[in-house]
Amino acid sequence: MPKHFNTTGPVIPSEHYCIDPMQRMDWTEIHSLIADKKFFVLHAPRQTGKTSTLLAMMDTLNQSGEYTALYINVEAAQAARNDVALGMKTILGTLADGAYYRLQDDRLNQWLEEIWQKHGATGALKAILNRWAQASALPIVLMIDEVDALVGDTLISLLRQLREGYIGRPGVPFVQSVILCGVRDVRDYRIHTSHHEIITGGSAFNVKAKSLVMGSFSRAEVETLYAQHTAETGQVFSPEIFPELWEDTHGQPWLVNALGHELIWEDKTARDRSTPITLERYRVARERLIQSRATHLEQLADKLKEARVRSVIEPILKGADSDQSLNPDAVEYVRDLGLIERASNGAIRISNRIYQEVIPRELSWGSQMAITQSQAWYLTPQRRVDMPKLLNAFQQFFREHAESWLERFDYKEAGPQLLLQAFLQRIINGGGRINREYGLGRKRTDLYIEWPVDEQQGFHGEVQRIVLELKLLHKGLAATLTEGLEQTAGYADQCGAQEMYLIIFDRNPNTPWDAKIWQRQESWQERDIGVWGM
Structure with missing residues (x-):
């Protein structure tokens, strides 16, 4: 069976192109923490390779002969929520089954009923780990995946029983090391108990x-992963792809694999492995992936509804001056989710170019469909x-509908920018492409439109290139205009665009619409720029 790019579940090296999971972590540090009998956390955004890494660590530890290592996934207990008895029974069953199937150790199944009867929901996990550690010939390393999927009192009970077992050592036998794994660090767990208390994981x-x-x-x-496909099949990727692939993904593993799958399989003509993968094929695959609203991207979009996430993403979308007003805990939380990163200059930005595309599209999806x-x-x-003509139409649309439409957005502060992008997406989608750049400290949103003039030739023929600069009115019109014209011309030079437009949104509720709505032609260093006020 030929190998393929994996987009679902753990990596299976015999079936998937993959980077050795053991090379992706500092194994010396992890091994030292285990040897020192520490409990620690391994976290990363969804579909980054956590499960594959934990399984590889389990195999490595078991093969070393130093430890008995077991990986379990407790996500099934999420449905129990605050029902501790149901949640802990589910976790204990997962633990016992894992020991049986992965380690061929059936003792935990044999102990379950007796331990449950004696210790109940709030003590059975600690008790079964006590007994297993006492009976085991080797120190036990327990890896618990999807811990942060648990809810309420069930999660509290799990964490506290593990803590009690840790504190009871060395007098009472317990596992050597516990590795908690999830999307978030344990400090970010906000646990709502059945009594409406909030307890932090820390x-x-x-x-x-x-x-x-x-x-x-x-x-x-990233390049090594794609080279595995070339080595396996002989199919060549154009070198021009890789700078674009890096900017689009910044190495996010699911995105890298999903784009690989789009390139070599979803593009049916590329199933003939003699077909080279060109840059234009890559760009089409990228757009197809974005429009697919795949599960990974849908989960990402779902996180945008959270208040903590909105408090960080909204200022980025509207191009706020700085990150000084952001809550540091919220920033770390959103960073843990994989939505943002810090640039080399320290500025906060969306993690990669595909997320930059997906986020505004998802936030304005309903508006796109309704326009x-x-x-x-x-x-x-x-x-x-x-x-x-298009901007004139949007100007009129914005004047007539701004109040009612902006109320529909959860991200109201970025509403004007999102509404214009929804309008443009509705028109451009299905023929051209819209690329976006925005971030804290930019004080603007950059849109770059590519439109193929010849429908038959598509992007292989003549392409109309247009840039739009979106700014909020600040420091008065003259200063905003001067700054905006320079930025618009600079962005046009960067993109190689011949058409450029500056859109200035006036958010002052006291300014009458007749004063907000205007348009004019301006020049900057001999370049003509259309300016629209809204």
């Missing part, structure tokens, strides 16, 4: 020695996008 599990973060692929690892605009109205007889 207080319920204050024996954590360290929190390790699993990173994304390096650029070299009744036809692409044909905005095309010239030469099949070019008539941007002045």
Whole structure:
């Protein structure tokens, strides 16, 4: 069976192109923590390779002959929520089954009923681990995956029983080391009890020695992964792809694999392995992946509804001046989710270019579907996008509907930018591409539109390139205009665009619409720039 790019579940090296999971972590540090009998946390965003890494660690430890290592996934207990008895029975069953199937050790199944009768929901996990440690010829390393999927009192009970077992050593036998794994660090657990109390994970599990973060692929690892396909099949990737692939993913493992799958399989013509993968094939695959609203991207979008996430993402979308007003805990939480990263200059930005595309699309999805605009109205007889006509139409639409439509957005502060992007997406989607750049400290949102003039040739023929600079009115119109014109011209130079437009949103509720709505032509260093006020 030929190998393929894996987008679901743990990596199986015999079936999937993969980077050795053991190379992705500092194994010396992990082995030292285990040898020192520490309890610690390994966390990373979803579909980063955590499970594959834990399984590889389990196999390595068991093969060493030093330890008995067991991996379990407790996500099934999420449904129990605050029902501790149901939750702990589920976890104990998972533990016993894991020992039986992975280690061929049936003793835990044999002990379960007796231990449950004696210790009940709030003590059975600790008790069974006590007994297992006492009976085991080797020290036990327990890896618990998806811990942060648990809810309420069930999670509290799990954390506290592990803590009690840790504190009781060395007088009472217990496991050598516990590794908790999930999307978030234990400090970020906000546990709502059945009595409406809020308990943080840090207080319920204050024996954590360290929190390790699993990173994304390096650029070299991304290229190594794709080279495995070339070595296996002979199919060649154009070198031009890799700078784009890096900017689009920044090594996020699911995105890297999903794009690989789109390139070599979803593009049916590329199933003929003699077909080279060109840069234009890559760009089409990228857009297809974004439009697919795949599960990974849907889960990411779902996180945008959380208040803590919104408090960080919204200022980025509207191009706020700085990150000084952001809550540091919220920033770390959103960073743990994989949505943001810090650039080399310290600025906070969306983690990669695909997330930059997905986030505004998802936030404005309902608006896109509700906007009744036809692409044909905005095309010239030469099949070019008539941007002045399109912006005039949006200007009128914005004047008539801004109040009611902006109320629909959860991200109201970024509402004008999102509404314009929804309008553009409705028109451009299905023919052209919109690329976005934004971030804290930018004080603007950059949009770059590529439109193929010849429908038959597509992006292989003539391409109309347009940039739009979106700014909020600040420091008065003259200063905003001067700054905006320079930024617009600079972005056009960067993109190689011949058409450029500056849109200035006035959010002052006291300014009448007749004063907000205007348009003019400006020049900057001999370049003509259309300016629209809204």
